[in-house]
Amino acid sequence: MGYPEDVLAPDEQLLLHRHPHWKMLFWPVVTLIVATAVAGFGAGMAARHLEGAARTPVLVAILVVWAIVVVWRCAARIISWKSTHFIITDRRVLIRQGVLTHTGIDIPMSRISSVQFRHGLFDRMLGTGTLIIESSSAEPLEYDDIPQVQRVHALLYHEVFDADRGRSDSGYR
Structure with a gap:
């Protein structure tokens, strides 16, 4: 059981x-898509315009900000939905x-x-x-x-x- x-x-x-109805997951999914698109754009711009040692910290910072946004605005809401x-x-x-x-x-x-x-x-x-x-x-x-x-x-x-x-x-x- x-x-x-x-x-x-x-x-x-x-x-x-x-x-609860899946509609409560709508905004977390939109946030995930937008955050991923913005992070991808930012990483692409950083890779294109930055050289050598400056590129790595910027890419890591973009990844960390993306991960924080995804955990805070998406994962927490999905876990809340699943645990209700x-x-x-x-x-x-x-x-x-x-x-x-x-x-x-x-x-x-x-x-x-x-x-x-x-x-x-x-x-x-x-x-x-x-x-x-x-x-x-x-x-x-x-x-x-x-x-x-x-x-x-x-x-x-x-x-x-x-x-x-x-x-x-x-x-x-």
């Missing part, structure tokens, strides 16, 4: 496991984030009082949106960039409705 199956209770069923998990089981909603410092929240299905989604024109074109979960004890929680947010909303709504129906059928109120 891999993640997230290893964090589930023995009889808990995984219904959905998603990372949105999970729905038959009992709860789990959100996990982080690599070095993990944060997470579990919302039992029985505590969810409302499920909403929001997506504008651009989000609809990409098939993503914001999922809003209201629980009985806190402010609404908003999760951006959920892929196929309408399907996730419908799944979560049906799970909450089935949990409510199960409690009312067994005499609990």
